[in-house]
Amino acid sequence: MRNHQTLIVVAFLLLLPSISASNEQQGIDLVASSPLSQQLDSDVVLCEKFLPQQGPYPYSESTDMVQLSWWSWSDETNSNWPDDDAHARFGELSLQNGTTALYNEEAVQNQDAAEGILLGRQHATTQTALTLDGSVEIASDENRQWFVRIPVEMSTLVNLSNNTILYIFLSEDIATDQHQRTAHHLIRDMQPEIRFSNQAGNKTNTTWVLSSEHLTAAGIDLQENPYGWHITLAFFGEIEGDSTNRLLALYHQPLPNRWHSSTTGDFALPLFLLVLSAVLASSAVLNAMKREKGMPKLNASWKTIHPPVAHFSFESGSLPVHLKSCETELPWGIKGGFKAKRIPSNTTHEFILRFRELQPCDCQVSLALEVEELGSWTQYLRLVDPEVISENEKRSVEINNLQGEIGEHDES
Numbered sequence: 001m002r003n004h005q006t007l008i009v010v011a012f013l014l015l016l017p018s019i020s021a022s023n024e025q026q027g028i029d030l031v032a033s034s035p036l037s038q039q040l041d042s043d044v045v046l047c048e049k050f051l052p053q054q055g056p057y058p059y060s061e062s063t064d065m066v067q068l069s070w071w072s073w074s075d076e077t078n079s080n081w082p083d084d085d086a087h088a089r090f091g092e093l094s095l096q097n098g099t100t101a102l103y104n105e106e107a108v109q110n111q112d113a114a115e116g117i118l119l120g121r122q123h124a125t126t127q128t129a130l131t132l133d134g135s136v137e138i139a140s141d142e143n144r145q146w147f148v149r150i151p152v153e154m155s156t157l158v159n160l161s162n163n164t165i166l167y168i169f170l171s172e173d174i175a176t177d178q179h180q181r182t183a184h185h186l187i188r189d190m191q192p193e194i195r196f197s198n199q200a201g202n203k204t205n206t207t208w209v210l211s212s213e214h215l216t217a218a219g220i221d222l223q224e225n226p227y228g229w230h231i232t233l234a235f236f237g238e239i240e241g242d243s244t245n246r247l248l249a250l251y252h253q254p255l256p257n258r259w260h261s262s263t264t265g266d267f268a269l270p271l272f273l274l275v276l277s278a279v280l281a282s283s284a285v286l287n288a289m290k291r292e293k294g295m296p297k298l299n300a301s302w303k304t305i306h307p308p309v310a311h312f313s314f315e316s317g318s319l320p321v322h323l324k325s326c327e328t329e330l331p332w333g334i335k336g337g338f339k340a341k342r343i344p345s346n347t348t349h350e351f352i353l354r355f356r357e358l359q360p361c362d363c364q365v366s367l368a369l370e371v372e373e374l375g376s377w378t379q380y381l382r383l384v385d386p387e388v389i390s391e392n393e394k395r396s397v398e399i400n401n402l403q404g405e406i407g408e409h410d411e412s
Contacts, residue, residue: 027142032226034256036134036152039249040066045120046234046250047113048102050086051183053077059184064117065103066232066252068171069186079177082218085190104247105236120247129239129248131155136231136256138222145212146222148231148255153205160198164237164248167192168208170220170255173228185230189218198237222255229255294319294374296343298367298381305386308355310363316343322370326353329364333357361385 045065051057053073060067072086073079090099099107103120111119134152141147148170168191175186189210196204215222222229233251238244294317303311314323326338335354343349355363363383370376 029140031138031140031146032256032258033135033137034253036132036136036150037251037253039128039131039251042124042126042247043121044250045103045117045124046105046232046247047116047120048089048187050090050100052100055181057181057183060113062113062117065113065120066250067185068169068232069183071183071186077179079179079181080219081175081177081181081183081186082188085187085218089190105245123244124247125239127158127239129156129158129160130235131157132233132249132251136253138226138256141212143212145216147212147215148210148222149207150209150231150233151207153203154196156197156200156202156204159200159240160248161238161240162198164198164235165192165194166196166208167232167234167236168210169232169234170210170215170218171230171232172220173230188220189214226257231255290319291374293317294371295377296321296369296371296379298379300365300381300383302383302386303352305358308358308363308386310353310355310365310383312351312353314343314349314351314367316345316347316349317371318345319374320345320372322372323349323367324370325368327366327368328355329366331359331361332363358386360387 043064047065047067048070049067050070050072053076057069059069070086070089071079071081072083072090074081074083093102093105093107095102095107098109100110101108101116103116104123106119106123108116108119132152132154134150137149137151138146139149150168169187170189171185171187174182174184175188176182191208191210191214193208195206195208220229231253233249235248235250236245237248238246239248296317297315298312300310300312303309314321321343323341323343325340326334328334333356335356338353341349341351353365362385365381365383367379367381368376369379
């Protein structure tokens, strides 16, 4: 069994990958990363809802739209939800009071989702205007502050207008303020970007960043709360030959966490330790079962008191036993010698011990034995003082704890 354990340990050590160097670049450590998701179909509409001050704040899942929520009432309600970007969004689109939602930047007032989706689809391009290839990353700067960066290669497939703009939205899946208001996909941060080529056939290699200062101002602490975030990239603008502002491309995915960037190598050592623990535990259980079945049982009783003679019954278990010696604790002493005996498995061996003289105390007897495959043991037994026991109490009580003389046994 021990040889098998050694082979397993060696095998896992050989399978463990080498420790790779950390992703340090100019004082930046990569915390988590996931590939940029596929661009959503043009039929999927970006819905931006402006939440009412008094609620309710309904939310419905739909494959036809990506729904985000804006909150613009922090001053009126003393809420700790950010509202600066909501006011900025409202102002840059010159929205009228009463606007409740945007569908691909088309404003509606109290229209249902079905009507809004139809309106939004009328303001989406039906051709692929651009593609992105890259990743979404969480990184730590030299001050150990976490931030979000999006390194991409952008391929512009058609000529775009000069006013084409990318909006990066960072939303919280389920947001709760200090007044226990709850909103779904609340936009915590918005960042516009124009650093890309709008000419067909060009490629732009760039990295868009949501700085740690920006995140802190928006109440975002990814170190404290790393789960439950989504990032959305929405391109709006015009295609050459079309003067209508449209949604040109839409990306929407969970913000990565440490689990996203985990590789097989990250789990190798924990898996190795888990398997090794299981092997050792199973070995311990098997050894305990083997010991329980293989260890002998011993009983004794006083045969006569004057002179003191004890009768012993020794029953071997599933393993052969070599009964090597027998001793007593003072003041008791054995009269004559003790003959060693090899006892086959599942066999009862009876013998008698004669003592030199009767003592006014219990008789402590220890038998040294060697059990095949289990090693050397000492079995202890106490015979009650024969002068104080009654005629119905001549049998002793076997002491169950078996103490091995050798802490480790040679298991072959």
